[in-house]
Structure formats: structure tokens, C-alpha cells
Amino acid sequence: MTEYIQQAILNGIIETLQMTFFSSIFAYIIGLPIGVILYLTSRGHLYENPVVNAVIGFLVNVFRSLPFLILLVLFIPVTRWIVGSSIGTTASIVPLTIGTIPIVARMVESSLNEVSAGIIEAANSMAAKPWFIVVHFIIPEAIPSLLLGGAINVATVLGYSAMAGVIGGGGLGALALQYGYYRYQKDVLWVTVGILIIMVMIIQEAGIILSKRVRR
Amino acid sequence: MAANTVFELRNVGKVYKADKEADFEALRDINLEIYEGEIFGIIGMSGAGKSTLVRTLNRLEDVTSGEVNFYGENLAEMNGARLRQARQSISMIFQNFNLLTQKTVLENVMLPLKIAGVKKSKRKEIALEMLQVVGLADKAKAYPLQLSGGQRQRVAIARALTNNPKVLLCDEATSALDPKMTEEILNLLQEINRTRKLTVVIITHEMSVVEKICDRVAILDDGNLAEIGKVTDIFTKPTSRAAKTLVFPNGIEDMINPFDRGHGLKRLVRIAFDGTSCNEPFIASLVEETGKKVNILSANTKSVNGIGYGQMVLELPEDETDQQIVLSYFTGKGLSVVEVEEDD
Numbered sequence: 241m242t243e244y245i246q247q248a249i250l251n252g253i254i255e256t257l258q259m260t261f262f263s264s265i266f267a268y269i270i271g272l273p274i275g276v277i278l279y280l281t282s283r284g285h286l287y288e289n290p291v292v293n294a295v296i297g298f299l300v301n302v303f304r305s306l307p308f309l310i311l312l313v314l315f316i317p318v319t320r321w322i323v324g325s326s327i328g329t330t331a332s333i334v335p336l337t338i339g340t341i342p343i344v345a346r347m348v349e350s351s352l353n354e355v356s357a358g359i360i361e362a363a364n365s366m367a368a369k370p371w372f373i374v375v376h377f378i379i380p381e382a383i384p385s386l387l388l389g390g391a392i393n394v395a396t397v398l399g400y401s402a403m404a405g406v407i408g409g410g411g412l413g414a415l416a417l418q419y420g421y422y423r424y425q426k427d428v429l430w431v432t433v434g435i436l437i438i439m440v441m442i443i444q445e446a447g448i449i450l451s452k453r454v455r456r
Numbered sequence: 457m458a459a460n461t462v463f464e465l466r467n468v469g470k471v472y473k474a475d476k477e478a479d480f481e482a483l484r485d486i487n488l489e490i491y492e493g494e495i496f497g498i499i500g501m502s503g504a505g506k507s508t509l510v511r512t513l514n515r516l517e518d519v520t521s522g523e524v525n526f527y528g529e530n531l532a533e534m535n536g537a538r539l540r541q542a543r544q545s546i547s548m549i550f551q552n553f554n555l556l557t558q559k560t561v562l563e564n565v566m567l568p569l570k571i572a573g574v575k576k577s578k579r580k581e582i583a584l585e586m587l588q589v590v591g592l593a594d595k596a597k598a599y600p601l602q603l604s605g606g607q608r609q610r611v612a613i614a615r616a617l618t619n620n621p622k623v624l625l626c627d628e629a630t631s632a633l634d635p636k637m638t639e640e641i642l643n644l645l646q647e648i649n650r651t652r653k654l655t656v657v658i659i660t661h662e663m664s665v666v667e668k669i670c671d672r673v674a675i676l677d678d679g680n681l682a683e684i685g686k687v688t689d690i691f692t693k694p695t696s697r698a699a700k701t702l703v704f705p706n707g708i709e710d711m712i713n714p715f716d717r718g719h720g721l722k723r724l725v726r727i728a729f730d731g732t733s734c735n736e737p738f739i740a741s742l743v744e745e746t747g748k749k750v751n752i753l754s755a756n757t758k759s760v761n762g763i764g765y766g767q768m769v770l771e772l773p774e775d776e777t778d779q780q781i782v783l784s785y786f787t788g789k790g791l792s793v794v795e796v797e798e799d800d
Contacts, residue, residue, distance in 0.1 A: 356554070359556065361554065362555075364543075365547070367543035376567070376570070
């Protein structure tokens with residue numbers, strides 16, 4: 241492998257990490273509240289509201305069922321409007337975030353659902369207001385599960401970020417595509433794939449360790 | 457009773473609406489009062505409606521008919537703020553403890569105070585004091601899952617006491633515990649009831665719990681109030697089918713061993729004796745004083761609130777005059793005599 245390729249791989253790693261990191265953060269900033277709303281408005285929960293739940297649930301399902309590659313293309317105008325360009329690492333963060341939000345929302349919803357109804361009943365018997373119950377009872381109890389879900393989400397973003405290479409995003413995915421696929425440089429392909437696998441494993445393990453450490 | 461009424465239930469009914477199946481009537485026309493300072497038991501088989509009933513007392517469940525009054529105020533008519541205020545004085549503990557597993561014992565106990573808006577330094581002080589009351593001051597920094605079931609329930613009790621409530625509702629609080637831990641928790645509840653003048657409402661399916669600490673008991677049977685009264689009365693003279701089933705879990709027949717029966721069908725009576733006559737050898741005295749003999753088919757004594765109570769099923773002599781002599785001897789001794797029917 242030439243020095244040029246080696247440098248390109250190094251840059252790819254950094255870009256992939258950037259895309260994964262920022263997309264995950266933004267996806268959680270938006271997806272976490274959506275997950276909480278989905279949970280709270282579902283049947284038998286604190287703010288039961290079938291209409292709100294159905295509307296948000298529908299939107300989440302629509303975005304979740306769009307193949308990510310299609311979503312990438314569909315959202316090019318939006319990306320251009322937000323970032324000013326539709327190619328490059330920064331531009332990829334927009335569709336990555338949008339594609340990850342519904343996954344985060346569902347993951348958060350299912351983590352919160354694991355909190356036993358008894359805890360909420362106890363909170364109610366202690367005269368806690370609904371919002372207090374969410375912040376001081378439900379979310380703290382769900383943290384180990386939220387962390388595990390977080391690791392799965394970040395690994396998913398990492399996988400998606402590789403796809404962003406197709407429409408001009410940076411990172412390891414673009415590298416694998418351009419050198420490995422279009423130029424038949426199989427060594428580049430296998431190296432990038434190997435690095436991606438290692439990165440996913442590290443994220444997953446870190447999530448498990450973190451979740452175990454905070455679980456009491 | 458002259459004491460203040462804490463809860464007054466009038467014609468309370470609860471119907472669960474089901475989408476497709478028939479509606480489920482969990483409670484039917486329940487009328488009862490719970491007085492200040494007593495330990496009140498609510499007992500019944502599973503599915504009898506006890507858990508629903510206790511949840512109407514702090515409005516975790518809304519009633520569908522009738523009313524639940526807390527110190528004369530209808531819970532259903534309270535707005536959110538007033539209800540929360542009332543709930544500050546109605547604490548509750550649960551079968552599964554419902555402690556926050558991710559927070560320390562101390563943080564758990566401090567939570568109700570945080571909800572009530574107590575200052576942080578004051579919260580810690582009160583919480584530590586409550587942990588002292590339940591004997592777990594040394595576990596303040598531990599997490600609930602590091603504790604035994606009995607210890608967890610004690611943390612829950614400490615948590616329930618922090619706001620200095622008037623009532624403590626216990627929903628099957630000892631059902632997940634082994635007999636030794638159950639004993640510990642019941643002793644603690646009794647102590648709290650006495651020292652803090654706290655009214656305690658206990659939901660259970662175990663007669664032993666009621667016998668040990670309750671003053672009065674309500675027996676629920678399939679959503680109906682089958683019987684209510686002093687524990688000693690119900691234990692000695694159960695009248696409803698549900699009460700009899702609880703006092704004699706295997707039915708009265710089980711108390712009578714067929715091999716002990718004399719030939720021919722004779723009259724059977726059940727004698728209930730309370731603490732006062734329990735120590736007296738009255739069967740021996742009967743024989744000595746009247747010369748009449750009875751056949752003891754079964755006997756069973758229990759300690760209720762520390763006083764011995766018991767029952768005995770006796771077969772009376774064949775001769776009717778002899779029967780009368782025996783019966784009047786027992787009634788003269790202040791014993792309660794109840795005829796036993798064969799299908800009882």
C-alpha cells in the first residue's frame with residue numbers, strides 16, 4: 241500500500257469518527273425526547289394520548305422503513321440548505337442524523353418500557369408530579385438499558401456512515417468504495433472493512449462495559 | 457369506637473371496562489371504616505379485589521361508584537394539588553418493594569422529601585433518622601439489590617415514613633418474604649404503629665399475618681365484603697363462607713378425622729376459646745364436675761396478637777339431656793359454642 245493510501249485510510253478513520261460522533265449526538269438530542277414522548281403517550285402511561293402517539297409513531301415508522309441509501313438521496317436538498325453543500329463529511333452528518341433519529345426514538349422507548357410499573361406506582365403514591373416521575377424515577381432506572389441501546393445505535397450510525405460514501409460523503413466507506421470497488425484495489429477494501437469491524441466491536445464492548453459499570 | 461375515622465368507604469364499586477370481553481367487577485358495594493391508630497387487615501384469596509381496594513384509598517385507582525372519604529373528604533373530588541397533599545399523608549409499601557435500583561438506600565429514602573420540596577440538608581437528616589428507625593443506618597450507601605428482601609422492605613418502610621404520614625398502606629408487604637423476615641417486618645410495623653400512632657392498613661392473603669398484628673379485619677370474597685370485625689371475633693366465630701375458608705383453609709371436614717368418630721352420627725359442636733379460658737383444663741373439669749364425656753375430634757390453638765385462641769370440635773354424648781348438660785357447662789364457662797353441620 242502506498243503512503244498516499246495509508247494517509248487516506250488515516251483520514252478516513254478520522255472522518256468516520258467525526259461523522260459517527262456528531263450524528264449520534266444530534267440523533268440523541270432529537271431522538272431521546274421523541275422516545276420519551278412515545279413512551280409517555282402510549283397506552284397506560286403517564287400522558288396517555290392515542291392521537292399524539294399514533295402520529296409520532298407513524299412518522300418514526302416511515303423514516304425507519306426508508307432504506308438509508310434512498311434517504312441519503314432524498315435529503316440532499318435539505319442537507320444543502322442546512323450545510324450549504326451536499327458532499328463531504330459535514331454534509332453527511334445531516335442525513336445520518338435524520339436516519340438515526342427514529343432508531344434512537346424506538347430504542348429509548350423500549351428501554352423506558354423496561355422500567356417496572358411498580359416504580360411508577362410508588363412514585364405516584366409519593367405524590368410526585370408526572371414530570372418529576374420521568375426525570376427522577378423512570379430515566380434513572382432506565383440508564384443501564386439506555387447505555388446498551390446507545391452502543392447499538394452508535395454502531396448503526398457507523399455502518400450508515402460507510403454508506404454515505406456513495407453520494408460523496410467522506411470516511412472509510414468512501415475509501416472502500418472508491419479504491420476497493422471502482423479501482424479493484426482489494427487490499428484497500430479489506431483493510432477498511434477490517435477497521436470498520438474493529439470500530440464496531442470497540443463501540444459495542446464499550447457500551448456493554450459502561451452499562452455494567454453503572455448497573456447496580 | 458370513639459377514635460377518629462381515617463377512611464370511610466361508602467358503597468364503593470369498581471368496574472374495569474374491557475374492550476371486547478365482559479366488564480370485570482372488581483369491587484361491589486363495599487362499606488367500611490378504618491379508625492385512627494388501628495392496624496386494619498384486608499384479607500382475601502387472590503383475585504378477591506384486595507389490591508384494588510387498597511389502591512382506592514390513595515386513589516391510585518379511581519372508584520366507579522360510591523365514595524372514599526379520607527378524614528371526611530371525598531378523594532374523588534380532590535384536584536391534583538389537593539390529592540398530592542393527601543398522598544403525602546398516605547404512604548404505601550409494596551410486595552416488590554418498588555425501590556429505585558439505580559439509587560442508594562439513602563437516595564431512595566430521601567425521594568419523598570425531595571418531592572415534598574424539603575431542603576437538601578434537611579432531607580439527609582430526616583432520611584438517616586428514618587433508616588435508624590428501621591435499623592438500617594449502616595446501609596445508607598448500599599444499593600437496594602445488595603440487600604436481602606427483608607432489608608429492602610425495611611428501606612421501603614423508612615421511605616414511607618419520611619413525610620410523617622398518618623396512614624401506611626401495605627400491599628402484600630410480606631408476601632415475597634420468608635417466614636423469619638415476615639416476622640421481622642410485622643414486628644416493625646407493629647412497633648411503628650404503637651410508637652408513631654400510625655394507622656396501618658395491611659393487605660394480605662395470609663391469615664397468619666392478620667392473626668399476628670391486626671386489630672380488625674375485613675374479609676373480601678370475589679369483590680364483596682364478606683365479613684368485617686375484630687380479628688379475635690372473626691377467628692373464633694367466622695360466619696361467612698370466605699371467613700371459614702380462611703380460618704380453616706382445608707374446610708371444617710379436614711379438622712375432623714373420620715376414624716375418631718364414635719359409631720353412629722352424633723351431634724358435633726365447635727368450641728372457640730379465647731385467651732381467658734385457654735389455660736383452663738375445661739374438658740377435664742367437665743368430666744369431673746358433670747360426669748359427662750365428650751369425644752375430641754380435633755383441636756387447634758393459635759396465638760392472635762400474643763393471646764392464645766383456639767377451637768375444638770367435639771362430639772357430644774348421644775343422650776339429649778346429657779348434651780344439654782355439656783352445652784350449658786361450656787356456655788357457663790364463657791366459651792362460644794357453635795353447632796357444626798356436616799356440610800359446613
